[in-house]
Amino acid sequence: MHIDLPEKRYYKIGEVAKAFQVNASLIRFWEKEFDIIKPKKNAKGNRLFTQEDINNFKLIFNLVKERGFTLDGAKQKLKKNPDSIYDTQEIINRLEAVKAELIKIKNQL
Template sequence: MHIDLPDKRYYKIGEVAKAFNVNTSLIRFWENEFDVLKPKKNKKGNRLFTPEDLQNLKLIYFLVKEKGFTLEGAKNKLKENPDEVFSKHKIIQRLEEVKNELIAIKNQL
């Protein structure tokens, strides 16, 4: 999954939800369920997500929405070997990018 957000230090929850095409309530729910999500909060209590939080959200989205893991299964997977999950996710993302590039080249021929 490729999210299209500009490079910033912090992202509001609405921006994050729109990028992932989910409701803000799901982002807040995942924040409560997964210990790796720790968005900062401003004085008003608004959540501000860092790029690191976005990477963790990508992993959670990948495991839950794309791979079909249950929340408990995704939690266990992230706890037992987060580096393996992250590297596999990066490889899958890169392969999808290459596939899209090849399809674009094929369509131009």
């Protein structure tokens, strides 16, 4: 899944939800369920997500929404062998970028 977010230091919950095409409530729920997501909060209590949080959301989204893991299964997978998941996700991200570039070239022809 290609996430279209501008390069920023912090992202608001609405931006993250829109990028993943989910409700903000799901983002809040995953934040509570998964320890790897730790957004900062401003004085008002609004969540501010870093790029690392976005990458962790990509992993969780891939496991739960795309590969069909249960929440408990995704938690176990992340705890059991997190390095292999990060490597796999990095490969997927690179392949999606190549695919997007090829589609762009195809459309220009």
